[in-house]
Structure formats: structure tokens, C-alpha cells
Amino acid sequence: MREPIQAGSAHTHIRARRYRIVVIAIGALLVALGLVVIAAWMIRVEAVLSVLPGFSAMALNTALCFACSGLGLIASVQARPGSHTLAFLLFSLAAAMSGLRLIEIIFVGNHAQIVEQFLAAAIVEPAFAARIDRGMAPNTAVIFLVANVSLAFALASREERTQLVQELVGYVVIGLGMAALAGYATQAEQGYQWGGNVGMALHTAAGLVLLGSAMLARSWWVKPEGRGRMPIWLPAVICLTGLFVDLYTPLGVANGILYVPLVLASLWFGNKNAPFSFAFACSVLVSLGFFAVDRDGPGYWYEATNRSITIATLWLVALLVYYFLRKSISLNAERIRFDSVTRNTPNAIIATDEKGTISLFNPAAEAMFGYSAKEVIGQNVRLLMPEPYHSEHDNYVKRYLRTGEKHILGITRSVSGRRKNGDVFPLDLSVSKLASDTPTTFVGILRDITDRVQHEEQLKTMFRQLQAYTADLERSNADLDEFAYIASHDLKEPLRGLHNHSRFLLEDYEKQLDEDGVRRLNRLVLLSQRMEKLVNDLLYFSRIGRQQLAIKRSDVNAIVKDVVSTMELYLDERHAKVEIEGSLPEIVCDGLRLTEVYRNLITNAVKYNDKAEPLVTIGHLERFTGKDGTSAREVFFVRDNGKGIPVEFHEDIFRIFKRLEKPKDSDDGTGAGLTFVRKIIARHEGDIWLESEVGRGTTFYFTLGHKREDQHAAA
Numbered sequence: 001m002r003e004p005i006q007a008g009s010a011h012t013h014i015r016a017r018r019y020r021i022v023v024i025a026i027g028a029l030l031v032a033l034g035l036v037v038i039a040a041w042m043i044r045v046e047a048v049l050s051v052l053p054g055f056s057a058m059a060l061n062t063a064l065c066f067a068c069s070g071l072g073l074i075a076s077v078q079a080r081p082g083s084h085t086l087a088f089l090l091f092s093l094a095a096a097m098s099g100l101r102l103i104e105i106i107f108v109g110n111h112a113q114i115v116e117q118f119l120a121a122a123i124v125e126p127a128f129a130a131r132i133d134r135g136m137a138p139n140t141a142v143i144f145l146v147a148n149v150s151l152a153f154a155l156a157s158r159e160e161r162t163q164l165v166q167e168l169v170g171y172v173v174i175g176l177g178m179a180a181l182a183g184y185a186t187q188a189e190q191g192y193q194w195g196g197n198v199g200m201a202l203h204t205a206a207g208l209v210l211l212g213s214a215m216l217a218r219s220w221w222v223k224p225e226g227r228g229r230m231p232i233w234l235p236a237v238i239c240l241t242g243l244f245v246d247l248y249t250p251l252g253v254a255n256g257i258l259y260v261p262l263v264l265a266s267l268w269f270g271n272k273n274a275p276f277s278f279a280f281a282c283s284v285l286v287s288l289g290f291f292a293v294d295r296d297g298p299g300y301w302y303e304a305t306n307r308s309i310t311i312a313t314l315w316l317v318a319l320l321v322y323y324f325l326r327k328s329i330s331l332n333a334e335r336i337r338f339d340s341v342t343r344n345t346p347n348a349i350i351a352t353d354e355k356g357t358i359s360l361f362n363p364a365a366e367a368m369f370g371y372s373a374k375e376v377i378g379q380n381v382r383l384l385m386p387e388p389y390h391s392e393h394d395n396y397v398k399r400y401l402r403t404g405e406k407h408i409l410g411i412t413r414s415v416s417g418r419r420k421n422g423d424v425f426p427l428d429l430s431v432s433k434l435a436s437d438t439p440t441t442f443v444g445i446l447r448d449i450t451d452r453v454q455h456e457e458q459l460k461t462m463f464r465q466l467q468a469y470t471a472d473l474e475r476s477n478a479d480l481d482e483f484a485y486i487a488s489h490d491l492k493e494p495l496r497g498l499h500n501h502s503r504f505l506l507e508d509y510e511k512q513l514d515e516d517g518v519r520r521l522n523r524l525v526l527l528s529q530r531m532e533k534l535v536n537d538l539l540y541f542s543r544i545g546r547q548q549l550a551i552k553r554s555d556v557n558a559i560v561k562d563v564v565s566t567m568e569l570y571l572d573e574r575h576a577k578v579e580i581e582g583s584l585p586e587i588v589c590d591g592l593r594l595t596e597v598y599r600n601l602i603t604n605a606v607k608y609n610d611k612a613e614p615l616v617t618i619g620h621l622e623r624f625t626g627k628d629g630t631s632a633r634e635v636f637f638v639r640d641n642g643k644g645i646p647v648e649f650h651e652d653i654f655r656i657f658k659r660l661e662k663p664k665d666s667d668d669g670t671g672a673g674l675t676f677v678r679k680i681i682a683r684h685e686g687d688i689w690l691e692s693e694v695g696r697g698t699t700f701y702f703t704l705g706h707k708r709e710d711q712h713a714a715a
Contacts, residue, residue: 019221020077026214030070033207037063041124049132049201052184056199059136060124061097065144066207068094072148073214076155077221084155091152098144101136137193137200139176143208147173147215154219164273167219171281173212180205263317272325279318283311348446351434356380359441368427368448370420381444386418414449426453499528549683554591556584556636560618563598574614576606581619584636589704593680598638600673601700605640615641624701627691637701644694654678654688677702 037058040048050057072090075083136144146169154166180200183189193199200208263282266274286307342349342362348369351360358381361373369376369384376383412430419425427446434441502524510518557580564571564578571578598618605616617639624635645653654674681688684704692698 016221019217022217023077023214023221024074026210026217027070027073029210030066030073030207030214032070033203033210034063034065034067034070037203038067038123046132051202055184056137056193056201056204057132058201058204059140059198061101062136062140062144062201062204065094065097065136065148066211068097069144069148069151069211072151073218076151076218088152088155091148091155095145095148095152098136098141098148102138102141102145104135105138105141135198137198137204139180139193140200140204140208143173143176143211147211151215151218154222163219163223164277166215167274168277168280170212170215170219171277172284173215174209175212175281175284177205177208177212181209260314260317263314263321266318266321266325272322272329275318275321275325279314282314286310286314346447348448350381350384350444350446352381352442352444354440354442356382360443365446368419368446369417384417386416386424417446417448425450495528495531499525502528549590550592551588551590553586553588554594555586556594556620559591559595560584560598563595563602567599567602570603571606574606574609575612576609576614576616578602578616578618581617584618584620585634587634587704589684590680593683594704597677597680597702600677601638604673605638605642605698609640609642611641626689632687632701632703634705635701635703637699639697639699641697644696645690645692645698646694647692650690650692 036048038060039045041060041063046057068090072087072094075087075090150166150169154162156162181202183193184202184205189199263275263278266278342360345362346364348365348367349360349362350358350365352358358376358379361371361376366372371384412428414426415429416424417427426449428449430445432443432445434443502521506518506521506525513521560578560580570576602616602618606614617637619637619639621635621637623631623633625631654677678688681702681704686703686705688700688702690698690700
């Protein structure tokens with residue numbers, strides 16, 4: 001058996017449990033009623049079968065329907081395995097017996113009682129049954145059939161429509177039972193007897209009222225969150241009162257208007273469809289009140305017109321109540337959402353009236369200011385403000401109310417707040433006015449920005465330190481460049497003197513010196529020449545950092561061809577070859593500096609090559625993705641087939657005056673070539689890197705104008 005839909009609040013669970021108890025209690029009463037009547041049939045107690053002498057008795061199959069319906073109701077609210085199936089079978093059995101009786105009345109006649117005769121032959125003395133039993137009344141059969149069918153279908157689903165049908169049928173069952181009771185009370189046969197057929201017994205009418213009440217309670221048990229707090233007996237009392245007045249008043253008066261309070265009673269329910277259920281039940285009762293008495297003459301149509309107007313009025317009232325409930329439910333949902341937002345938002349929310357009196361103080365505001373909501377609601381909002389905001393607040397509000405000019409509304413500004421312990425802290429405040437008429441309500445949304453202010457102060461301090469550090473670095477770099485220039489310039493003179501005097505000694509005294517002395521003087525000449533080259537490279541390196549680039553659009557194809565043509569003799573001596581792969585684009589750069597880049601890279605590719613025929617390939621890639629996952633756009637490359645460079649030296653080769661090995665055929669290099677290359681590329685805001693495989697060659701990649709993605713090489 002399916003459990004009722006679980007609601008979020010404990011109150012809803014309590015209501016569901018109460019409705020379940022009501023269903024079980026009424027079901028037990030119905031079972032008891034059916035068993036008592038069955039026992040009375042077996043032992044022939046006429047006072048139990050017919051409560052009032054001379055009136056209709058409860059038929060044997062009616063008692064069985066009460067017992068089946070009651071047991072089915074009890075089983076339908078149980079959670080035990082198989083209870084759902086048992087309830088469905090019991091409701092189906094009751095519906096089958098009442099349906100069969102209704103078919104007998106319609107097609108065979110009121111006196112044919114197949115089920116009653118079969119049961120009587122089994123448990124009742126035939127003579128007693130023939131004298132007392134007149135069969136189930138047609139109104140009783142209709143009620144049992146509709147009620148048990150709706151209960152059987154309601155077992156299969158908890159959807160809103162299914163439960164609404166069950167609830168609607170419950171109201172109708174209560175109304176028809178009340179109509180029969182009212183007929184007995186007013187001695188109007190038309191209330192409990194339809195035409196010349198068998199009438200409904202008094203205790204049958206009471207049992208049907210209980211059955212309808214159990215159907216309502218079961219519907220509310222399945223959907224407890226959509227029901228109001230109105231007790232079940234209130235609609236029943238209204239129905240009974242309306243029927244009494246309706247049956248006792250003169251003909252021609254539309255007393256159905258008394259049912260309007262019953263429709264209005266749906267305001268106590270959370271289901272917006274409840275007024276239509278009440279209107280339908282009331283319409284049935286109004287119609288019963290009209291047909292319960294025979295009418296002849298001109299008063300018939302007068303009364304019929306009044307009853308029609310009454311029914312139309314009831315449905316109009318139901319429609320108005322429906323729209324009212326729908327609006328109320330919508331407003332309540334909005335209120336719940338607003339309450340959820342205000343309670344769960346990390347920002348403080350404070351609402352005040354035009355006098356500054358606090359009416360809303362959410363949990364975030366309690367945590368922010370240290371006050372509980374009870375402490376501040378009803379107090380002036382100035383309680384939370386330090387000076388000067390404490391004194392200026394009322395003036396802000398008065399000026400807005402007087403002029404309508406918005407100075408603080410609709411904007412976010414930084415102010416200060418004061419906690420309960422007196423601490424003053426910074427916060428962001430945004431104030432808005434609720435879009436309503438009166439009274440005026442202002443809502444402030446506040447955020448504690450203490451951490452942000454502290455971070456901003458730290459950032460400002462760090463920025464000032466960074467500015468000072470940058471200025472020191474720029475000054476240091478300028479001093480270093482100046483030192484390199486001055487040092488290299490001043491070192492040249494003694495180096496030239498050392499070189500010249502060494503040459504003079506060799507020229508003038510070579511014959512007077514032994515072989516070792518000549519060798520040493522020659523070595524001194526070579527070292528002074530090398531030292532001069534190192535000083536020149538150092539001077540050039542400092543100039544690269546200080547001189548402006550001559551930026552213009554340059555043809556890289558032309559630059560490479562010019563470099564190759566100037567190195568033609570050098571390449572021929574070493575049997576080297578330079579190839580251009582594809583087409584090289586035009587770019588904006590310093591063409592002279594780019595020439596130096598290619599000359600250095602080509603020279604190194606040939607100089608440090610162990611192959612008999614060195615091959616240098618130059619090209620361009622629109623998109624490059626490296627082995628380490630880095631990528632770049634517009635990449636130039638210089639590839640050789642030489643020795644290759646181990647990965648641990650990929651960074652060392654760019655250090656100034658750093659050479660991994662001395663070339664076999666020359667000692668005129670200083671190891672500054674790749675340092676110059678990196679510096680030039682860095683001045684172009686580019687990047688240079690390499691991929692190499694030992695024994696198979698090296699490829700240098702570089703960009704001009706942008707770095708590799710996720711990779712920044714040092715300049």
C-alpha cells in the first residue's frame with residue numbers, strides 16, 4: 001500500500017496521522033453496523049433491521065456492502081503487504097453487489113432480488129426473509145456503486161485528479177445520506193424514497209453519511225498538505241440545516257441559498273478546487289430539495305426558476321472562491337519563497353518603515369550585528385549605525401519622502417555598521433523601496449566587506465611595494481647597462497695596448513727569444529684578441545637592451561636569402577646546405593635584428609654538426625603544439641641534422657658566454673650567440689624554445705609578437 005505523500009512539516013504529518021485514525025474508526029463503525037444487521041437477520045430481530053416501525057429495513061446485501069466497504073477502508077490505509085489488493089477486492093465486491101441490484105431495478109423490476117434470495121437461502125429463514133426483506137433501495141445502490149468504484153480507482157493513484165474525484169464523491173454521498181435523514185426528520189418520503197421504489201432505511205442513511213465522511217478523510221490522508229483545518233462535521237451540519245429548512249419552507253422559495261456558507265467553507269481548505277466540489281454537492285442537494293415534494297400548478301416553474309438561479313449563484317460563489325484561493329495559494333508560495341531566500345541568503349536583509357522602525361531582521365543580519373531578531377524588531381535602524389550615518393539617516397528618509405529624489409535608493413555604497421559589542425565594521429549597502437502602496441517599506445541588503453577591505457589595503461601596500469621595487473629594478477638595469485657600456489668601452493684601451501705591445505715584442509725580439517717565449521707571446525696575442533671579442537659582445541648585449549627597435553614590415557623570405565648569400569663561402573667550406581621549407585610570411589619586426597637571429601642559428605647549426613653534409617631547414621608554422629602540450633601561433637623554426645642537445649642543457653645554452661663544447665675547426669666563438677638571439681626575440685615580445693633528439697638533430701622554434709600559451713620563457 002502506498003504511503004501518503006510526505007510533507008516537510010511536522011504539522012502535516014500529524015494531520016495525516018489524524019485522518020488515518022478517522023478512516024480506521026469510521027471503517028470499524030461501518031463493519032460493526034454491517035455485522036450487527038447480518039446477525040439481526042440471522043436471529044430475526046426486526047427492531048434492528050427496521051429502526052422505525054413501519055419503515056424500510058436494511059437489506060441483507062446492504063449490510064454486506066457496509067461490511068465490505070468498512071473493511072476496504074481500513075485495509076486501504078495500511079502499509080502491510082497485500083493490504084492494497086485486499087482493499088481493491090473488497091471495494092470491487094461491494095460495487096458488484098450494488099451494481100447487480102441496480103440492474104435488477106432498472107431492467108427486471110423492484111421485486112427481483114437475486115442476491116438477497118441466494119443469501120437468505122443460506123443464512124436466513126425463508127419465511128422471515130419473504131416477510132421483511134424488500135431489497136436494497138435504488139438510491140442506496142447508486143451510492144454504494146459510485147462510492148466503491150471511486151475508492152477502487154483512488155487506490156491506484158495519488159494524483160490530484162484521482163483524489164479530487166474521491167473527495168467529490170464523498171461530498172455527494174454525505175449529501176444524499178443527509179437528504180434521507182432530513183426526509184425522516186420532516187416526514188417527507190421523497191427525501192429517502194425515490195418514487196414508488198423501496199426506501200432507504202434510517203440507519204442506512206446514517207451509515208452512508210459515515211461512508212462519505214470516511215472517503216473525505218481518506219482523500220485528505222493521501223494529500224494532507226492540501227487540506228484545511230475545518231472539521232468534517234461542519235459541512236455535514238450545514239448540509240443538514242439546509243435540507244431541514246428547504247423541506248419545511250413553503251414552495252416557491254429558493255432556500256438553496258442557505259448552501260452558500262457550505263461553498264464558503266472551502267476557504268478553510270488549501271486545495272483551490274475544493275469550492276467546485278462543494279458547489280457540486282450543494283447543487284445535488286438543492287435539486288433533491290426540489291424533487292422531494294410533488295409540485296403542481298403555476299408554482300412549479302416559479303420554484304424551478306428560483307432553484308436554477310440558486311444553483312447558478314452557488315457556482316458563481318465557487319468560482320470567486322476558487323480565484324481567491326488560487327491568489328492566496330500563489331501569495332503563500334511567494335511568501336514561503338521569500339522567507340526561504342531571506343533565511344538562507346548569506347547577505348543580511350533588514351526591512352524598515354518610513355520612520356526607520358525595523359520589521360524584518362534575517363538570520364544573516366543576526367550573525368552580522370550580534371543582535372537577535374527579537375532585540376531589534378520594533379527598534380529604530382539607527383541602532384545599527386555609527387556616526388555620521390546615525391545622525392544622517394532620518395534626513396535621508398525625510399528628504400526622499402518630501403521630494404522623491406533618490407540619493408541612496410537603487411545604488412550600492414560602502415558604509416559602516418555597528419555591532420552589538422560596539423565594533424564598527426565596513427559593509428556594502430543597497431536600499432530599495434518595495435513596490436506597494438502604503439505603508440512605505442524600505443529593504444536594505446548588507447554585506448560585510450571587512451575581509452575585502454583588508455585585502456584591498458594589502459593589495460595597495462603590495463602595489464606600492466611593487467612600484468618601488470620596479471623603480472629600483474629599472475634604476476638597477478639602467479645602472480647595469482651603463483656599467484656594461486662604460487666597462488667594455490674602458491677595457492678596450494688596455495686590451496689594445498696589451499695586444500699591440502705583444503705584437504711589437506714578437507716583431508722586434510722574436511730572434512732573441514727562445515721557442516717557449518715566442519709561444520707564450522703568441523698565446524698572449526690570441527688571448528687579448530679573444531678578450532676584446534668578449535668585451536665587444538658584452539657591449540653589444542647591453543646595446544640590445546637599450547636601443548630602440550627599427551620596427552617595420554619585413555619580408556622574412558628576403559631576410560633569410562640575404563643571410564644565406566652572405567654565408568655562402570662559410571657554408572661551402574663545410575659542405576653545408578640551407579633549405580627553405582614552404583613560404584615565409586611578411587611580419588612587422590626589426591629586420592636587422594632578425595637577420596642576426598637567423599645568422600646565429602644557422603652558424604650554430606653548421607658549426608656544431610657532426611654530419612658530413614650538414615643540412616639546415618628553415619620554415620614557418622601557423623599553429624604549433626609541442627610534446628609538452630604547449631601551443632603557439634605563427635611559429636618560425638630552424639632545424640638541423642646535427643648532434644642534438646641533451647634536455648638538461650636546453651636552458652644553459654642561452655646563458656651568455658656558455659658553450660657546451662669547443663668547435664673543432666675554430667676557437668673564435670664566445671658562446672654569446674644564443675644569448676643575443678633570446679634577447680632580440682624577447683625585445684620583440686616573443687619566445688624561443690627547442691626540441692632536440694641526441695644524434696638526430698635540433699629544432700629551434702621562436703615567435704615574434706606573442707608568447708607560447710601557458711609558457712613564458714625568460715628574456
